[in-house]
Each structure stands twice: as C-alpha cells, then as structure tokens.
Amino acid sequence: MIQGTKNYIRFLWRCGRIAFVGDWRYYAWMGCLSIFILFGLNAYAKQLVHGLYVTGMSDQVSWGVYIANFTFIVGVAAAAAMLVIPVYIYDNKELHDLVIFGELLAVAAILMCLAFVTVDLGRPDRFWHLIPGIGKFNFPGSMLSWDVIVLNGYLLLNVHICGYLLYCRYQGRTPSKWFYIPFVFLAIGWAVSIHTVTAFLYVGLGGRPFWNSSIVGPRFLASAFTAGPSIIILALQVIRKVTDYRISDKALLTLRNIVQVSMLINVFLLFNEVFKEFYTRTSHVASSSYLFFGLHGYHALVPWIWTAIAFNLISMFILVLPMSKSLKYLNIACALAIVGIWIEKGMGLVIPGFIPSPLGEMVEYMPTLNETLVCLGIWAFGLLAYTLFLRMSIPILQGRISKSNEGAADDALFTKGPNPGNSIPDSSHAQTAHS
C-alpha cells in the first residue's frame, strides 16, 4: 500500500517535471498563454472589486459571453464521446489510441466550463452554498443543480479513465478491464447528459419562448458533435506535427465522417427552427427576428448570425464533397465549423433569448473589453491545461517515461529534453498527410 502510494507520487512527480521541459516553441507557446492568463486574472480582479458592472450585461440581458462560451465548451467536452463510441462500440482500430486525447480534451474543456461559470457568479465567495450536503442544493428542481452534478461527474469520470490508463501504461501493465470499461460506457451516456442538461437550462424557461423549444436539446447535441470532433481533428494534426506521435490519416478521415453527418443534422435542425419561427410568425418570433433581421431598429447580432450561417453552410458543402478527404480542405471545413458554431451557440443562442425583454423592451448587449479579457484568459487557461496534459501523456504513451526508466534515466531524459518537436523516429508520416 505504502509502496503503491510512493510509486504513484513518483509518477505524478515525473509528470509534473516533464511539464516544464520542452523546446523554444513550447516555452513560447506556454509563455504566450500565460500572458493571456495574467491579463485575464487582472480583468477578473477588477470585476471582483467593481462587480459585474464592468461587463456589458444588464438586468435585461443578464447573461453574456461568459455563459455563451460556457454553453459552447460544454459541447466540446461532450464530443469526447464521438471518439469513444467508434472505438468501444464499433471496435474501430484507427481511433483506439487516440481516445485518450479526446478525453483529455474533455477534462480541459470541463475545467474551462467551471471557470466560465465561476466568473459569471456575483458572489463567488459563496460557492459552497452549491455543494450538496454542505450548502442548500435545489435538486432536482433546478437545472443548474443538475448541471453542477453532471459536469463535475463528467470531470471525475474522465480524470479517472485517463489517469488510470496512463498510469497503467507507465507501469507497463495491462489495464484491468473492470476498472475502466464500465466507466467508459458510463462516460458515453454522461457525455450526452452534460449537453442535454445544459440545453435544458434554457429549454426549461417558459417565459423565454426563444429557448422554450424542444429542438434546442437536439440542436445542442448536433452542433457539439460537429464542433467537438472538428477541434479534435485540428488538435491531432498539431500533435503529430510537433511530436513524433503516430496518428494515421485514416483516423482523421474517420473523424471526418462523424463531422460530416453531424454537420448535416445540425444545419437541418437549424432549418427546422427557422421555418417554424418565420412561417408561423406568432408573437414569439420577436427574438428570432431580432437575431436574423433586426427588430425595431436594433440589429447588433445580424452580422454575427449570418457569418455563422455562411460558415456552417460552406463547411457543410466542403464536408459532403470528396474534396474534404484532402486534409487541407478538411482543416478549412473544421475551422469554419468551429467558428460558426461558436457564434451560433454563443451570440446566436444566449443573447437573443433576452432580446426583447419579457416586457418587450429592446436593450442590446455588447461585451466590454474587461469581459473579453476574462474570456481570453479562460481560453488561454484551457489551452494551457490541454497542452500540459498532452505534454505529460504523450511521452508516457510512447514509453519514454515509464517505471522501467525511473531514477538515473530521468536526468538523461530531462537534460536532453525529450523535445517533441525535432525528435528522430517516425516523423516521415507527417509529410504523407496531404494526399
């Protein structure tokens, strides 16, 4: 037992150490992210002092880019399931070794979600009121209390799965199936639940007809399963570019199939919603009118939503055409999908729900600089966390850091710096990518 703990602490220590080692690109990247994080912290410190007054929010538009980003990123976290399902249900071999990158992305994404919710709180000092058992948890009544449970549960599940698999690989032993397969399947269902619950946060509000629509949940999932795997496609290419970790084109193209189908469903559901709103034209069309065309002379969101729609449509066309079998076009499609869905889930879903206000008042919303800096800080934090996770896990997956080379090997490893960038073997595959 004591030896086990010792081993585990040693494992953590070595992971922690490697996180601070890399080539100049690694330091430049991490340094850049740290600067953004510091600016974000500074902006958040100002917000703590002066209140949410420093944001663009008001009593009329009481949620802004914090919750918008939160909504988008919950989807990114949920998308890890899109890597897990092919592997564990359809026994896909190509993606097998990549599952862990998806799950690490989910962990980083959930950390970002928690950060976005925290910065949105007026009284973060009272967070303990939300802790079941200690505080006063309104469960099952409040959808927000469900969200607290599913998000933290999902975080724990993924931390367990990744942590366990990596530690087994480190120790050079085969993972015990009973210790992770049940959790993998639980995590698949759980991934769907985090985004469904987040959708229900909005759907459950009868006083906001723009959100109170049963299609919001399915739309959330479709857009998440488009944007999430798109991010993974891009991330995997970065990984194979800056490290010598082998990732086959076939794996990327399998993910392409997922993005392709999800994007078609996503656009189809959007079309359904647009039809229902504008064909019937009940009084509930006001928010949609404001979003798509402007209302009573207010049209701050119009350029945003049309950009999103254009991006989504272009991305969809590229994805369905054979051209996206070339990584160059696939990357463009993915980037467009990510930005398009980010706008649509953020500015396009959260903000118009508040405009016009329930009493018909038109008050627009635009994020302030301070608010934007906080958001950038959290994004930088998420990227930093994901980079760190990858920095630690890739050498373990490659067997460079393992129990067998503990001790003397460490120094050699660290002084040379197992620089991911210019390492020797197997880097040829990166060039074959563009076929």
Added chain:
Amino acid sequence: MLENQKCKPGGCGGGGNSGMNRRNFLRTSGVLATGIAALAAALSPLRELTDQGSWEQFFQKHYKELSKDDMDKVLARITREVEAQYQIRPHVKDYKPMDGVEFVYCLNLTRCIGCRKCVHACVAENNQSRDPEIQYIRVLKMPHGSFDMEKGDHNYAPESVPEKGFFYMPVQCQHCKNPPCVKVCPTKATWQEPDGITVVDYDWCIGCRYCEAACPYFARRFNWTTPKIPKERLNPNMSYLGNRPRKQGVMEKCHFCIQRTRAGKYPACLEVCPAGARKFGNILDPESEVSYILKNKRVFIQLKEEVGTSPRFFYYFDV
C-alpha cells in the same frame, strides 16, 4: 513576463548531472521572482476590495436553518454593519408571516395615470441603490386597443400624464403561485413564504442570475455593483427578507414591502398612488377589498397567463 514561463523549479533548472549549480539556481529564482511579481501585478486591483465581509457572514446558514438565537445574532450583525456604514441606527426585524393571510395585489388599469409615483416611493421605502438606481416597478405606456407589450413604451417622458390614446400598466413582481424563479434557483436562496410573498435571502444568493432569466415579468434586479444610498435617504425600518441594504452581486426584487405589510400597513406604492389604482389585501378574508374586486370587477388579466405562473397580481378595469 514571457521570461517567467521559461523555467520553473525542477524544470530546466535541473540541468546537468550535478543537480542545481549556482547559475541555475540564480536563474530559476530570477524567473520565479518575475513570475510572482507578474502574478502580484495582475492581482493588484484586489487591493481596492473594500467590502470583504466577515467570517460570521461567510459561515451564516440559510434563512430557514437559522434558530431564534442565530437570527438575533444575524440581526445584531446587520445593525452593526448599517450603523458603521451610514451612522444611523436601524431597527432591523425578521417579520414573520401571519396565520390565515395570503396577500394579493389588484391594479386598476382604468385609473392608473402613469405618474410613476409608485416607482419612486418604492425606491425610497426599500433602500434600493440610487446610483445606479434600481427600480422594482416598471410602468409601460401602451397604445389603446393593444396588449402587445412590444408596443409598450418604457421610457415615456411627456410634460404631463396621462396622454390621450394610451393606458399605463405598472409591472412588478407578480408573486406567482408557481414561481419559475424559485424553481430554477440552484441554492434555494429565493422561495415563496406562506403568505404568498416570494422573498430572497440576500445573504445566501450566489448571484448566478438564473432567476432573472427565468422571470417572465422582468421583476428581478441584480446588484451589478456596490449599491449606493445617501445617508439621509436611508429608511431605518428594515426587515431581513425585505429592505435591509443589499450587497454587490446579489439579486433583489419587490417583496410587497414585507416590513410594512406584515406589520399591518399597506405597501408604499399603494399609499402613494394618487389615482387609487392600487389595492392590496388578504384574499383569505372574504370581507377584504381584494376579495370584493376579484368577485365583482371584471378582472381582466393575470399577465402572461399562458406561461402557467398564476400570479397573485391582478389587473382589472372599472366597468
């Protein structure tokens, strides 16, 4: 600032087989110092934090879990805090609901002239922030013949009211029987009292603003920054669930002037109304004015009946 990321102890500091030599040590410490300095600079605005609150308040339990003794201590703390801030000794009480009472509000749309006296009386009574000013009541100027609130004017400012061709509709918390705000609150910081008043525990609210999103009546107001009230304007008769001064980052709203109505008085908005458009009372008392109105007048609407909130606030016409 970039420098500080280059190295952390145990990272590149550990160069060479001999462990940390002097140069490495200096470099690592330098980098670490820069990092800490950058972090301190980033967090420096926190020095301006004036209202840090007390441990006593931090560990305070939810309203419903406070014993009589606990509540006495809490009221003493609030008295101390108000006195320190405003140099006025307040009378803070925790007014309890009366048995056999369910409050209901009736508003006569025929009579309302849109003067907004209720809006300002409410602010004065309930110690809302004056800068920025928080108002619980919103009066809409509506064109005759329509009940589409999108056609309402929130910012009307003519020389005199009423104007021809319009009617006026004040909206405040409707004290719903099925309040969506209460349903969505993740910490039960807002709830419905036995006498029908929906209240907020300002010391328990975490400021997530989910209730504000859920309310179909735009009744809730958030303290986006520290509320400011001039000393001479402070109303010293306060209640825990009512008009005691609030802090930054919490939600508030109309509470039917709990400090008045639970002591047998009318709400401030009713008392000030020059047109007699506002009626308030106990619906469980068949002799009350509100009972009479609901039985005999054309009670025209519970606002947004279709959302199923079942308000205790009724609009009616004199016909």
